[in-house]
Amino acid sequence: MQLAARIRQIPPSATLALNAKANQLKAQGVDVVNFGVGEPDFDTPENIREAAIRAIREGFTRYTPVGGIPELKEAIIGKFQEDYGLGYQPAEILVSCGGKHGLYNLFQVMFDPGDEVIIPAPFWVSYVPMAMLAEAKAVVVPTREENGFKLTAAELKARLTPRTKALVINSPSNPTGGVYTKEELAALGEVVLSAGLYVISDDIYDKILFDGARFTNIAMLAPELKARTFVLNGVSKTYAMTGWRIGYLAGPQDGIQAATNLQSQSTSNPTSIAQKAAVEALKGPQDAVAAMVAEFAWRRDDIYQRCLSIPGVTSTKPGGAFYIFPNFSAYYHRLKVGPGQTPSQVLAAYLLDEAKLAAVPGVEFGEDQCLRFSYATSRERIATGLTRIKEALEKL
Ligand SMILES: Cc1ncc(COP(=O)(O)O)c(C=O)c1O
Incomplete structure (x- = not known):
């Protein structure tokens, strides 16, 4: 073929x-x-596995709303509010079949052919193929080891064109483990706002932080930045749930609704049982x-x-x-x-x-x-x- x-x-x-x-x-x-x-x-912790078993026993095995059950959306909203002071509505949340799927959906709805997305290197392996699948241009920007492999505002500015639509930030980073400070994010945020970019903030490792560091993403810095940021997270890494395939996106409603439509024509809802397990992961003992x-x-x-x-x-x-x-x-x-x-x-x-x-x-x-x-x-x-x-x- x-x-x-x-x-x-x-x-x-x-x-x-x-x-x-x-x-x-x-x-x-x-x-x-x-x-x-x-x-x-x-x-996967015992209480989470038990929640899934309970869901099966109770017959929670049918289609659910495409973008996730209300109970899980509520748990996600609760996490964003309690942990980071970020307020979202259910229509601003999409639960997908893993974080990777959430990002894939987002790339598909965000980019027209030729739109540019800035991807700082070193990068997680799937960003560039996801850009290619969306027919977007992946603009890979090398960072320096001396800067902890983190993108600076000057490096970002130097790569802007009229077609630049979004910037990917992944902190803590796969593959470097690098973590952006609030100040570094604020400097990037200024460029983001002045150039009218969107941010794809991949926070999948937000809870795996060392040395007493507090997690910050760019959406937490100002309401104007939150309005331009799609936050990606999920239960895979934090709760050792890689096989369960639950990830979620939070962000501006138009983008989230478009991604939900796309999901409705591809996978439909993430597994009902895994959604119940994810509720327990987010709301249960930590x-x-x-x-x-x-x-x-x-x-x-x-x-x-x-x-x-x-x-x-x-x-x-x-x-x-x-x-x-x-x-x-x-x-x-x-x-x-x-x-x-x-x-x-x-x-x-x-x-x-x-x-x-x-x-x-x-x-x-x-x-x-x-x-x-x-x-x-x-x-x-x-x-x-x-x-x-x-x-x-x-x-x-
Ligand atoms: C940086 C980053 N983002 C997203 C993902 C997606 O994780 P999952 O699809 O298992 O939720 C991974 C997994 O390796 C990752 O390393």
């Missing part, structure tokens, strides 16, 4: 592909350390989240120190999420990089082969000098993995 042109250009998700490869090796009995995964290594974040914080300290102890390796210190993005470019002159390859791909392939360690090449996130390690794995695996990396690099 001759596939549609817009699909032919879309690569499969690199992170999911790497995870599949690591799992395949594992199934063959190879002792792989998997730093590739983008999901918490914890189980102590499992605190325990998970405390564990991630310990591992962050550990993996950061271990990375820095490798000669020549530099890294920004992650302030949130569960990734670290160390710079291995000091080793790149020792690699044999063939045509069509980049050094981060060659290094990642070498580590998988030599050290039986899976990590995602930085090029997938738009920054080839680095590799992404997920530390959503045990303390023991982190120690083993870093020892293996060190030994493998010595052999290069």
Whole structure:
């Protein structure tokens, strides 16, 4: 079959592909350390699982309103109000089949062909393909390691054109763990308002924050900014619910209603049972989240120190999420990089082969000098993995 042109250009998700490869090796009995995964290594808390079982027992198994059950929308509105002082109406909320789906819907309704969306690099792997699928132009703007891989107002300003429609902000960041400060967001906010941009604020890691930091997104800074921001969040990362597929968008009603219409013609409602579980996640006890974040914080300290102890390796210190993005470019002159390859791909392939360690090449996130390690794995695996990396690099 001759596939549609817009699909032919879309690569499969690199992170999911790497995870599949690591799992395949594992199934063959190879002792792989998997730093590739983008999901918490914890189980969904018991109270959330029980809520889903209850929903099944009570027969809550039919179609629901397309954009989410009122009870879940209320819980989401409650979270935004209590946690961040942001007020939304039910018509300004859309519940989708995972955060990724919410973003996909938003990109589809936001962009006309040729509209430009600014995507700071390093970026989460799906933003650029989502822009391509919406026939928008992804304007990838490199950021600097010295700035913690965060976009500055000057860098944003320099890339504006009359077609620039939106800016993507992802804080805490996948892949760097970088967290924007209020001041940094305020500086970006000035440019956003003066250029009349929209903001796509991907807050999926909002609760996984270290060092006592308080979460801020750009919508919290001023009502004018809230009126131009679509906030994306979900239960996948915070509540270890990646398989349940519940994400949500909050933002200006016209965009949310259009995204709801799109959803009504594609997936319809997210799973009824998972919606009930998400209500429990948001409204029930939060102590499992605190325990998970405390564990991630310990591992962050550990993996950061271990990375820095490798000669020549530099890294920004992650302030949130569960990734670290160390710079291995000091080793790149020792690699044999063939045509069509980049050094981060060659290094990642070498580590998988030599050290039986899976990590995602930085090029997938738009920054080839680095590799992404997920530390959503045990303390023991982190120690083993870093020892293996060190030994493998010595052999290069
Ligand atoms: C930055 C970022 N945004 C959004 C998502 C989407 O998460 P989900 O679709 O599981 O809710 C992810 C998942 O990896 C992510 O890392």
